[in-house]
Amino acid sequence: MGFSVELRKEANPIFNAIFEHPFVQGIANGELRKEQLIHYVKQDFEYLNSFIKIYGIAISKCKKREDMDMFNKQISFILNSETHPHNNFCQVAGVAYEELQGFPLSPSALYYIRHMLTIAYEGTLGEILAVLLPCPWTYWEIGKKLINEANPDRSHPFYQWITFYGNRTDSITTKFCSRIDEWAKEATVKEKEKMKEHFLISCQLEYMFWDMAYKLEKWPVQLEAVK
Numbered sequence: 001m002g003f004s005v006e007l008r009k010e011a012n013p014i015f016n017a018i019f020e021h022p023f024v025q026g027i028a029n030g031e032l033r034k035e036q037l038i039h040y041v042k043q044d045f046e047y048l049n050s051f052i053k054i055y056g057i058a059i060s061k062c063k064k065r066e067d068m069d070m071f072n073k074q075i076s077f078i079l080n081s082e083t084h085p086h087n088n089f090c091q092v093a094g095v096a097y098e099e100l101q102g103f104p105l106s107p108s109a110l111y112y113i114r115h116m117l118t119i120a121y122e123g124t125l126g127e128i129l130a131v132l133l134p135c136p137w138t139y140w141e142i143g144k145k146l147i148n149e150a151n152p153d154r155s156h157p158f159y160q161w162i163t164f165y166g167n168r169t170d171s172i173t174t175k176f177c178s179r180i181d182e183w184a185k186e187a188t189v190k191e192k193e194k195m196k197e198h199f200l201i202s203c204q205l206e207y208m209f210w211d212m213a214y215k216l217e218k219w220p221v222q223l224e225a226v227k
């Protein structure tokens with residue numbers, strides 16, 4: 001059994017909880033409130049900005065050109081393509097994408113980003129791959145599942161979102177998994193334990209991100225600017 005298969009098995013309860021989450025179910029049945037879509041896009045725009053920077057740190061740790069190329073392509077993907085699913089949410093919510101950019105992070109989004117940044121700064125390339133993998137993996141599986149279950153046609157409000165993530169054949173998930181499997185063959189037991197821990201925490205944080213958007217999560221105390 002490859003290491004990525006082992007990771008996926010351990011994370012199975014979290015993947016299932018994500019599939020069942022009301023935000024994900026809301027994408028399937030088209031029933032999400034405008035504020036929930038807006039909160040998601042505001043937070044995810046900042047999340048993706050951080051993801052790009054984390055890829056930059058990952059590149060600084062690469063020894064092989066192929067690894068640099070893999071991360072570099074992902075930076076371009078986020079900059080040029082991940083805007084499409086965001087635009088889908090914005091259209092349904094009836095707001096301009098530009099209006100949802102530059103907002104402060106909610107607790108769960110901040111937690112997720114800081115988790116990835118810590119591993120990016122402190123970890124090996126294997127640990128970095130493990131901490132980043134739940135991001136493409138959970139979305140790819142959500143997309144495939146929603147295509148099968150909701151079987152959306154072009155009239156579905158989230159057709160673009162679902163097909164964007166579900167129809168990826170040459171998936172980054174596959175690339176990351178084979179690179180992680182290769183890395184794990186040379187890694188010590190201790191490093192593999194750390195990789196597993198980072199992976200599982202990121203899976204939990206993927207769940208928390210959906211929950212944050214669904215519940216419009218905010219900080220407990222609202223602050224006003226001091227004059």
Ligand SMILES: Cc1ncc(C[n+]2csc(CCO)c2C)c(N)n1
Pocket residue numbers: 044047048051074077078082134135136137139172206209
């Ligand atoms: C919280 C959150 N998790 C995952 C994604 C999806 N996603 C973000 S970057 C990327 C490509 C990775 O190279 C993918 C698939 C998202 N938008 N927001």
